[in-house]
Amino acid sequence: MALIKTKGLVIKEQAYKEQDKILTIFTENEGKIQCMARGVRRQKSGLLASTQIFAYGEFVYYPGKNFGIINQASLIEAFYPLRNDLTKMALAAYLLDLINNAFDFYQKSPEILKLLLHVLFYLSGGKAKNDLVLVGAFQLKLVSVLGYRPGITQCMICESDQKPAVFSIEGYGILCKNCKHQATGYSYKLSPGMLELLRDFLRKPIKELKEQDASTEDATKVNDLLDHYIGYCVGKSSKAYTFYKSLLNPLSKIK
Numbered sequence: 001m002a003l004i005k006t007k008g009l010v011i012k013e014q015a016y017k018e019q020d021k022i023l024t025i026f027t028e029n030e031g032k033i034q035c036m037a038r039g040v041r042r043q044k045s046g047l048l049a050s051t052q053i054f055a056y057g058e059f060v061y062y063p064g065k066n067f068g069i070i071n072q073a074s075l076i077e078a079f080y081p082l083r084n085d086l087t088k089m090a091l092a093a094y095l096l097d098l099i100n101n102a103f104d105f106y107q108k109s110p111e112i113l114k115l116l117l118h119v120l121f122y123l124s125g126g127k128a129k130n131d132l133v134l135v136g137a138f139q140l141k142l143v144s145v146l147g148y149r150p151g152i153t154q155c156m157i158c159e160s161d162q163k164p165a166v167f168s169i170e171g172y173g174i175l176c177k178n179c180k181h182q183a184t185g186y187s188y189k190l191s192p193g194m195l196e197l198l199r200d201f202l203r204k205p206i207k208e209l210k211e212q213d214a215s216t217e218d219a220t221k222v223n224d225l226l227d228h229y230i231g232y233c234v235g236k237s238s239k240a241y242t243f244y245k246s247l248l249n250p251l252s253k254i255k
Contacts, residue, residue: 002063003060003061003062003071004029004030004060004061004062004063004068005058005059005060006027006028006029006030006058006059007027007028007029007056007057007058007059007076008025008026008027008028008030008033008056008057008059008113009025009026009027009054009055009056009096009113009116009117010023010024010025010051010052010053010054010055010056010057011024011025011026011032011053011096011097011099011100012024012053012096012100013051013052013053015041016036018041019038019039019040019041019042020036020037020038020039020040020041021036021037021040021041021051022034022035022036022037022067023035023036023037023051023070024100025059026099026100026103026113026116027059027108027113028108028110028113029108030106030108031103031105031106031107031108031109032099032100032103032104032105032106032107032108033061033068033105033106034066034067034068034105035059035061035067035068035069035070036064036067036068036069036070037051037070037073038069038070047070047073049075049078050073050074050075051070051073052078053093053096054078054079054082054092054096054120055075055077055078056075056076056077056078056079056117056120057073057074057075057076057077058073058074058076059072059073060072060073077117077121079092079120079121079123079124080124081124081125081126082120082123082124086247087244087247087248088123088124088131090240090243090244090247091123091131091132091135091244092120092123092124093240093243093244094135094238094240094241094244095116095119095120095135095138096240097238097239097240097241098138098139098142098230098238099112099116099142101230101231101234101236101238102142102146102230102234109145111145112141112142112145115138115141115142115206116138118206118207119134119135119137119138119206122134122206122210127210128210129210129211129212129213130212130213130214130216130219132214132216132219132220132222132223133197133209133210133212133213133214133219134206134209134210135223136197136198136201136219136222136223136226137200137201137204137206137209138206139201139223139226139227139230140198140201140202140226141201141202141206142230143226143229143230143233144202146233146234148172148229148230148233149202150167150172150173150174150198150229151172151173151174152164152167152173152174152195152198152199152202153199154174155174155175155176155179156168156171156172156173156174156175156179157171157175157176157179157182158176158178158179160176160178160179162176163176163177163178164176164190164195165177165180165189165190166180166183166187166188166189166190167187167188167190167198167225167229168180168183168184168185168186168187169185169186169187169188169228169229169232170183170184170185170186170232171183171184171185171187174190174195175187186228188221188224188225188228191218191221193214193215193218194218194221194222194225197214197218197219197222198222200212201222227241
């Protein structure tokens with residue numbers, strides 16, 4: 001059985017038996033995979049650092065019927081500062097959850113992996129003027145790569161570029177003031193600031209967007225909108241986003 005060597009990011013970890021872990025890794029060459037990491041829950045394990053959530057490294061593993069078996073792993077980047085800020089960590093965990101929900105096993109996208117690593121680097125290093133801008137940009141660029149790019153330049157019904165009023169989830173994009181009443185399902189009212197952000201997310205690279213600021217209200221609403229839209233498109237909502245929102249409003253968990 002031939003060993004496989006690839007770089008990848010640990011996007012999910014699950015304890016298994018007493019000392020092992022089952023890892024979900026989004027890799028550069030093999031796509032999303034699951035691997036068994038034996039003995040890594042021991043404090044003296046040489047693989048401890050490279051098999052934690054958020055760890056980006058080079059992995060060598062034996063492919064198997066159900067799981068690969070990790071033979072070697074070397075850490076490239078751990079994004080440790082994320083663990084010192086609960087809100088940043090929750091946002092980063094949400095991005096990993098998006099990847100896990102959006103991709104099937106062995107489905108790959110080196111473009112999205114590279115984009116995600118850049119976003120995590122900027123988040124963990126405090127290099128962005130507004131973390132929510134980075135998250136929104138990743139959301140929209142991800143869903144576009146998946147083939148569900150929403151229409152945000154003109155009305156999805158009449159094709160007018162005048163007075164965009166709402167974003168229709170089931171309509172896959174914006175609707176103008178005259179057509180918004182024809183929308184089925186859920187729609188989000190758009191402010192000029194929200195529309196500008198959506199358009200910037202598509203046309204600007206992450207390196208440029210990390211320097212862009214936005215009102216917290218507009219950025220939060222766009223994040224909510226895009227999370228709903230991604231969930232609709234891929235058929236699975238993110239529990240990690242629900243947790244992140246609960247951090248912002250702890251009273252929402254009290255009934």
